[in-house]
Each structure stands twice: as structure tokens, then as C-alpha cells.
Amino acid sequence: MTQHWMLHAIYQKLCEINHCFIIWLTLKVLGVVLFLDYYYVYYRYDLLYWIDEISQHLLAYILSCIVLVMMLKLLSSVQVITTEAFFNRNTHCIMxxxxxxxxxxxxxxxxxxxxxxxxxxxxxxxxxxxxxxxxxxxxxxxxxxxxxxxxxxxxxxxxxxxxxxxxxxxxxxxxxxxxxxxxxxxxxxxxxxxxxxxxxxxxxxxxxxxxxxxxxx
Structure with a gap:
């Protein structure tokens, strides 16, 4: 009975999550998987290689991730502003x-x-x-x-x-x-x-x- 209640609570929490966020997260995970697969196919870099590489240059990878996230946020903001401006300009023609x-x-x-x-x-x-x-x-x-x-x-x-x-x-x-x-x-x-x-x-x-x-x- 307790297990069923916990599963029901987890399901409700998942339903409350924004679907756009789930799509965004899925695309990011897919991008990471494709990146790892590419380096494994052409350079034979497996997960052990990346674990060792990150452990040796942890600070550099953290800084790189921060810069990458900031660039993605900036590009997303520009895209949203451009899309909204285009949509607002043409709303009267569309609606x-x-x-x-x-x-x-x-x-x-x-x-x-x-x-x-x-x-x-x-x-x-x-x-x-x-x-x-x-x-x-x-x-x-x-x-x-x-x-x-x-x-x-x-x-x-x-x-x-x-x-x-x-x-x-x-x-x-x-x-x-x-x-x-x-x-x-x-x-x-x-x-x-x-x-x-x-x-x-x-x-x-x-x-x-x-x-x-x-x-x-």
C-alpha cells in the first residue's frame, strides 16, 4: 500500500513538470549521447576515457560547461525575442x-x-x-x-x-x-x-x- 502511494505521488510530480522542459532535457541528453557515440566510433574514446579526462582537468571542464550554458541561454533569448517580434508583426495578418x-x-x-x-x-x-x-x-x-x-x-x-x-x-x-x-x-x-x-x-x-x-x- 505504501509503495503504491509513493508511485502515485511520483506520478503526480512528473505530471506537474513542464512538458517543454522535458523536451528540452531530452534533446540535451540526446546531444550528449550523439557526442559520445561520435568520439567512440572515430576515436575509440569510451566512458572510462572521459571519466579519466574529466578527473584530470575538472576545473577546465566546469568552466567550459558554464560558458557553454551561458552561450545557449543567450542564443535562446535572441531566438525568443526574434520569434516574438516576427509573430507580433504578423499577428494581424494571421488572425x-x-x-x-x-x-x-x-x-x-x-x-x-x-x-x-x-x-x-x-x-x-x-x-x-x-x-x-x-x-x-x-x-x-x-x-x-x-x-x-x-x-x-x-x-x-x-x-x-x-x-x-x-x-x-x-x-x-x-x-x-x-x-x-x-x-x-x-x-x-x-x-x-x-x-x-x-x-x-x-x-x-x-x-x-x-x-x-x-x-x-
């Missing part, structure tokens, strides 16, 4: 769901289209006053047509990944597939536009298709 990237992308391309169309419609003729009215109107219409055509083509290219995704698009990372021009977004915001959350139907594929192919077009 953000794909749907959020897609929704932000939909809002951006629609907002950019509205801005480009408004800019085209707000243009005024800069022709000289002595130019005939009909000629100035033709020039204005030609400029408006170019700007609107450019806006529509840019919008069509941007929404192609939403309406007609291929296999590569479906397998691509959301942060890359639905990436937006942050500098252009800042410019739109500076002009008074905003990425406020619209109604779901306004950014749906059906609504986008209607914008590309309006009734009677």
Missing part, C-alpha cells in the same frame, strides 16, 4: 479571418469607383472663352468618357477576383488576394470618403454585377 479581408476589399473598390466617377462629373471645361461652345462641349464629353471608362475598367479588374475567381485565387492567402492600396485609401479618406460598414446587399456580388452590367446597357 484576421478571410471574410474581413474580402469585405474591406469590396468596400474599398466601391468607394474608389464612387470617387472616380464624382471626380469625372465635377470636372469643368478649361477651354479658352473664345473657343466655340460646341467644340468645348465635345472636348468635355471626350474627357468625361475617358475618365469614366478608366474608372470602370479599373473597377472591373479589381472585382474579377470576387466575381470570377480561378483556382489560384481560391488558394491564395487572403491578405495578398484582397490587398488594397493603403496610400490610395489614405487619399480617399483625406477627401472625405470613408470605409463605413454598408449594407451587405450593397457589396454583394449581385450588386457588383448590376454595376458592371446595368439594366438596358
Amino acid at each position: 484576421r479571418p478571410r471574410k474581413l479581408y474580402e469585405e474591406r476589399y469590396r468596400r474599398f473598390v466601391l468607394m474608389r469607383l464612387v470617387q472616380q466617377l464624382e471626380t469625372a462629373l465635377q470636372q469643368r471645361s478649361t477651354m479658352p472663352n473664345d473657343m466655340p461652345h460646341d467644340l468645348a462641349m465635345v472636348e468635355d464629353l471626350h474627357l468625361f468618357h475617358q475618365q469614366i471608362n478608366q474608372a470602370v475598367n479599373e473597377f472591373r479588374n479589381a472585382v474579377s477576383v470576387l466575381l470570377w475567381p480561378n483556382r489560384a485565387d481560391l488558394q491564395c492567402d487572403a491578405s495578398v488576394l484582397y490587398a488594397i492600396d493603403e496610400a490610395q485609401l489614405d487619399g480617399l479618406v483625406a477627401q472625405g470618403y470613408s470605409l463605413n460598414k454598408p449594407e451587405s446587399i450593397d457589396i454583394s456580388n449581385e450588386h457588383i454585377k448590376q454595376l458592371l452590367n446595368p439594366v438596358g446597357y
